[in-house]
Amino acid sequence: MKNFLQNFAPLKWVVAVSLLSMATITSAQGVIKIGEVNSYKAQPAFLEPYRMGMELAVDQINQSGGLLGKQVELIRRDDNANPGDAVRVAEELVSRDQVDLLTGTFLSHIGLALTDFAKQKQVFFLASEPLTNKITWDNGNRYTFRLRPSTYMQVAMLVPEAVAMNKKRWALVYPNYEYGQSAAATFKALMKAAQPDIEFVDEQATPLGKVDAGSVVQALADAKPDAIFNVLFGADLGKFVREGNTRGLFEGREVVSLLTGEPEYLDPLKNEAPNGWLVTGYPWYGINTPEHDAFLKAYQQKFNDYPRLGSVVGYATIMSLAEGVKKAGNTNTEDMIQAFRGLELMSPFGPIRYRPEDHQSTMGGYVGKTKNVDGKGVMVDYRYVDGASVLPSAQEVQKLRPAQANK
Template identity: 70%
Template sequence: MRGSTLVRAALIGTALALALLPARAAEPIRIGELNSYKAQPAFLEPYRKGMELAVNQINAAGGIAGRPLELITRDDGGNPGDAVRVAEELVTREKVDALTGTFLSHVGLAVAGYAAKRQVFFLAAEPLTDKITWSDGNRYTFRLRASTYMQVAMLMPEAAAAKRKRWAIVYPNYEYGQSAAATFKKLLSAAQPDVEFVAEQATPLGKLDAGPVVQAIADAKPDAVFNVLFGPDLAKFVREANTRAALEGVFVVSLLSGEPEYLDPLKAEAPVGWVVTGYPWYDIVLPAHKAFLDAYQGAYGEPPRLGSVVGYATIRSLAAGFTKASAAGGIDAERMIAAFKGLEVTGPFGPFIYRASDHQATMGAFVGTTAVKHGMGVMTGARYVDGASVLPSDAEVKALRPAAD
């Protein structure tokens, strides 16, 4: 009897001790993120901060069905081969539940191909190539940012209204630049049949020799230029054009050049009067943006960049997808695909959806004109263009996206 009593007492004591232990933490949802951090720090360091802000907010609010988000980031080396190797490590070693990220278009396409082969859900955050959701689209890949086609279409009203006949084009010679140039020529020719393209400069990414490029454009005597350069290449181009006065009186339309990542380094040398897509964070009055701006500045003590918005909206999109998939029974790739088709998300620019037809998000962008104020480049007269307004119809997508699903 005495032994039996002691055993019972020990069992009760053990049960009480276990009851007093903290509850075992729920298994985290692991997000595998890969990007060209070393190659493109101006955009991707703010992007990383935007992701971290969203993860912290979501986890502070209880996570996804009680499960915290865990973000695992890797550098993809800025090239497709390294990116695929990194993606494989994230999937096989880190056991991530979904992949996201990539910046350069050819890298994004490589990871999208990997996702299709390995049947892993992939949210392409930044790569702009149209191929990723159209000709090379697959059921496992969705894309957040407004595509090359979308952003060119956003600029088209101003480009066509300028009624300039002789256009020169300059772009980085890889997938993003090539597709942007081709789309611009196609859309402008449709809007203005008498247009002439008198010069085309395709430059190596990150290795622009600005002098000869600017001189070749000047020698062609265009009355308008379509620019697709970004980052250090854009800065070199603008400074050389300023030095040579090569673009005086020339109308310029430019992708991405209103983004603070690329405009801020130019300071007072920033171009004046260019029509651009970008991010005038200082002039946006949307309630969703005000909440994001306050939270970001509170966390980091600095204003956001467009990369910050993309990083934040990426995690918010994944969280919405995880929530919807969890309610349907789990966060495997097939349930994530089903969740993302028609998924509604609210980001810093307000609500948007992921279209079921081509897996493209309708998050838009701002179009405005560059100016210099207080010694810094800014966007003026900016207007928000809803991404849905510049996308082809679902019926048209069927021809653009053959048998992707």
């Protein structure tokens, strides 16, 4: 009997391993994996709240029964703000972790790298935050969709009031990479079309994260512009504002500034926050709609903190993917593409739709003025601009997007 049991022991291990393998397979089949790539270490001001927004959405989905009867798992990877690293970790997510869907990216050149990766590998990719127009136009492809309003959309939200300032001599300052270049080019084109006599008297293109604020401010002052268009954000914005305040650059001059009204970038300015800048942003403290109230309450309950714009983007990214999966009935790439073309859902900013013609969502943004109130910057006189109202028509998009992108 003893010898028999000894001989039988290996068989018991085989059975045990087989049962474990079956359990692992069953577990894997019960999970929908979302792979997310982003510059967490390089851009924490935006991406930490963004992560929290994603986690809130995943929690809500899983607590309500998951998707298609499966739980949702979010697998995040840092891209080190490097396109090569972004592609490498995306490949690992797809081949090793076997994620069902790919999303993320913050910096525009990283977003473009994953846009191309999605095309080459034929995987579904929802670009959550990168703003360059090329994501959905010049470099657009059938596998890539985008949530956040593009540089074109955000600039178009600001142009009517910038034109109404009736200023002829403009100077520009922007980070010298894809996003900044795209924003500057769009501003010049839209302003020139609306105000033919406009002059652009100076451009300061600064290294991302390494602005020499003193020399930039002095160069802008020497150009004697009537108004300034600013695209700097994060630590670069703080240095620019501080130096500009010290040297009186903003006195008597209008400033139009992308992103500056976002709490991520406005709050750190504290008592240096400027007055009267025309900005895009997120006045979370004054949005009174049912959908935003529900989001705000849930966010504050979970994190005991107020949301930033990144929080909204992260939350809406996961909820977009969830609605796409529900509509498709699975996570198959081709079915997800068809589901996202025309996909409609409710976001904290209200209803949005992913346009079939360019895969861009109609999420809009808030436009208003900055004001320093008791040593803290806030947005005042703000209004929500629906993204659909500042997007080109389907006919115009045909000229901007590769013909094969929708096939």
